[in-house]
Amino acid sequence: MVTELKNEIESEIIYPDSDGKPMGDNTLQFRWITMIKANLDWLFSQDDNVFVAGDLLWYPLEGDNKKRLAPDVLVVFCRPKEERGSYQxxxxxxxxxxx
Structure with a gap:
């Protein structure tokens, strides 16, 4: 009887911090993105558990670095304000x- 051994070594999946796409397509769009982000930062400045970011890659599923979004601005309640390369x-x- 032959038994197939599972490969115990799993390759590490890399979740890039950039998709290489520009943040805004024009000056007006960029202005709105930054204005909305700045105002959300101000609105939640006193709450350390509201994370606000702009143009940050969001990976919703572990193990799938192809499924990702880069919203212009995002808000996550109940998450601490801290630096992130991406939102995993x-x-x-x-x-x-x-x-």
Whole structure:
């Protein structure tokens, strides 16, 4: 009887911080993105558990670095304000952006 051994070594999946696409297609769009982001930062400035970001890649599923979005602005309630290279949902108590 032949038994097939599972490959115990799993390759590490890389979740890039950039998709190489521009943030805004024109000056007006860029102005609105930055204005909305700045105002959301101001609105939630006193709450350390509201994360606001702009043009940040969001990976909703662990193990799938192809499924991703880069919303112009996102807000996540119940997540701390801190620097992130990307928003990997499974590392954030599986909380998806709400806005």
């Amino acid at each position: 949902q499974w590392k954030e108590d599986n909380i998806a952006p709400q806005v």
